[in-house]
Amino acid sequence: MSKTRALSTFVVGTFVLSLSVSAEAQERRAFRVSSLQIIDPHVMIDAFGTGSCSDITNPPGLLTINVNGLVQEFLDECEPVEEGVPEPCVSDFNLVTVFEPLDQTPGAGGSLAECMSGGNPCTLQVGLAEGCTRNGDSVVCDGALSNATMTTYSNGGAGAVCIDGLPGTTGPGNAGNYTPGVGPTDGPCGVSGQIDLTLELGTDLVITIPLRSLQLGAGYDGDPATGLINGLARGFVSEEAADAIKLDLGDLSGGLIRASRSLTQLLPGPDKCDGGLNHGETCSNNIQCAPDPNAPMPACVEGRCTEGANQGITCLTVNDCPRTLCRISCAPAGFGQAPNGTAQDDRDMGPGGEDGWWFYLAFEAESVDVPEPPTPTATPTSDVPPSATPTPEPTATPTPTATSTTPPPPATPTPTPTSAAPPCPSDCNGNGTVTIAEVQTSANLFLGVAAVATCSAADVNGNGTVTIAEVTQAANAFRLGCP
Numbered sequence: 001m002s003k004t005r006a007l008s009t010f011v012v013g014t015f016v017l018s019l020s021v022s023a024e025a026q027e028r029r030a031f032r033v034s035s036l037q038i039i040d041p042h043v044m045i046d047a048f049g050t051g052s053c054s055d056i057t058n059p060p061g062l063l064t065i066n067v068n069g070l071v072q073e074f075l076d077e078c079e080p081v082e083e084g085v086p087e088p089c090v091s092d093f094n095l096v097t098v099f100e101p102l103d104q105t106p107g108a109g110g111s112l113a114e115c116m117s118g119g120n121p122c123t124l125q126v127g128l129a130e131g132c133t134r135n136g137d138s139v140v141c142d143g144a145l146s147n148a149t150m151t152t153y154s155n156g157g158a159g160a161v162c163i164d165g166l167p168g169t170t171g172p173g174n175a176g177n178y179t180p181g182v183g184p185t186d187g188p189c190g191v192s193g194q195i196d197l198t199l200e201l202g203t204d205l206v207i208t209i210p211l212r213s214l215q216l217g218a219g220y221d222g223d224p225a226t227g228l229i230n231g232l233a234r235g236f237v238s239e240e241a242a243d244a245i246k247l248d249l250g251d252l253s254g255g256l257i258r259a260s261r262s263l264t265q266l267l268p269g270p271d272k273c274d275g276g277l278n279h280g281e282t283c284s285n286n287i288q289c290a291p292d293p294n295a296p297m298p299a300c301v302e303g304r305c306t307e308g309a310n311q312g313i314t315c316l317t318v319n320d321c322p323r324t325l326c327r328i329s330c331a332p333a334g335f336g337q338a339p340n341g342t343a344q345d346d347r348d349m350g351p352g353g354e355d356g357w358w359f360y361l362a363f364e365a366e367s368v369d370v371p372e373p374p375t376p377t378a379t380p381t382s383d384v385p386p387s388a389t390p391t392p393e394p395t396a397t398p399t400p401t402a403t404s405t406t407p408p409p410p411a412t413p414t415p416t417p418t419s420a421a422p423p424c425p426s427d428c429n430g431n432g433t434v435t436i437a438e439v440q441t442s443a444n445l446f447l448g449v450a451a452v453a454t455c456s457a458a459d460v461n462g463n464g465t466v467t468i469a470e471v472t473q474a475a476n477a478f479r480l481g482c483p
Contacts, residue, residue, distance in 0.1 A: 029102040031365035033095035040360040044330035053330040088135035106157035139368040151193035160187035163217030169358040191217035211235030228365035238356040268346040274309040276324035283326035291323040424482035426474030428455035434477040442474040
């Protein structure tokens with residue numbers, strides 16, 4: 001089966017959470033997200049520009065556009081391996097968490113460096129997963145992780161709250177809650193550290209949503225857990241990022257609507273100019289959004305706009321491709337919506353003080369199997385290439401001389417080549433030991449926040465990159481000593 005087969009509209013980007021530690025004896029367990037729902041903010045749309053807004057977050061939606069229904073559809077989709085036989089089948093849309101090992105001890109956690117030292121099983125790797133094969137009660141997910149990010153996690157016991165909504169960031173106009181609302185994830189539970197993660201929505205039409213300061217928390221169903229329950233993901237999307245994310249209503253509605261909406265328009269907030277000299281400024285009509293006279297003129301080519309506010313959006317004629325737009329955001333009826341604008345504003349303040357929206361997504365996960373990736377083994381190197389043969393010093397034949405009273409100088413011994421000791425993973429200063437600071441350096445190289453040249457010993461196999469397996473080798477060298 002092709003990994004690139006079309007799925008339909010609205011796919012949320014696949015990712016994996018891998019809890020990687022060197023503690024002895026907990027069992028490796030993995031979970032696949034089986035339910036995912038946007039809880040807050042709600043997605044609104046004035047599809048026909050009439051000032052009448054519809055909430056398309058949950059069913060029934062509008063013109064079959066129902067965000068949570070589409071997301072769940074792709075979570076449930078599974079293509080049979082053999083035509084006409086329901087199982088085994090393969091799902092391409094998989095959000096998977098891999099605990100290695102699963103440790104549900106309350107309070108486990110710490111800094112990234114402390115976790116990598118093996119003190120607690122608390123490091124968390126986030127990357128991409130491949131397909132999952134379902135056959136009865138068995139689900140096996142395959143494929144190596146890529147685009148990985150590392151953070152930590154910690155656990156809360158019974159009665160603890162692992163994650164909840166931030167005060168003043170939920171509900172219509174940031175008051176109260178939508179229905180269903182954002183609620184706490186209670187213990188026994190686990191919660192990740194903060195990461196940046198981009199979700200990809202769509203296949204033919206791909207929409208990326210960059211979530212900053214994302215945290216994921218979930219309850220453990222049993223001990224050891226057989227599932228993750230009452231999960232909550234919380235991450236921030238800046239207004240600037242939302243302005244740049246465009247939805248093609250033509251694609252979403254099967255061609256019934258020829259228009260586009262920015263993500264900002266679908267979230268209760270300000271009305272803003274898209275494109276032109278007044279880009280990003282508040283507006284109430286298109287006249288207030290003056291076009292840039294030096295910008296290329298839009299055209300409708302092969303059913304897509306080439307330039308302008310609807311660049312890349314479906315079109316029938318050039319009239320569907322305006323140079324600028326006043327993008328009017330939307331709010332549900334009953335919240336004081338004004339004509340050609342909205343009185344409701346769900347925007348929040350982000351971690352850096354910028355405007356945007358805190359997104360809250362509820363999820364649950366089922367138990368699956370994920371093969372353990374192989375750990376690369378370093379190959380010892382030698383000072384002399386294998387094909388090289390030491391050349392002996394030529395021996396001179398002495399000529400007897402009767403008057404010579406000075407003995408000839410002793411021959412200089414030829415050094416015997418010896419094999420170099422295997423490098424110690426992440427021994428950056430070459431002193432034969434690995435410190436906790438050097439383990440942290442190895443983790444930073446894996447994350448890409450420093451150049452590999454700053455500690456070449458962390459790149460055990462010498463391929464120019466540092467992998468999670470090499471970070472684990474560094475942690476083991478810190479705990480157990482150099483090989």
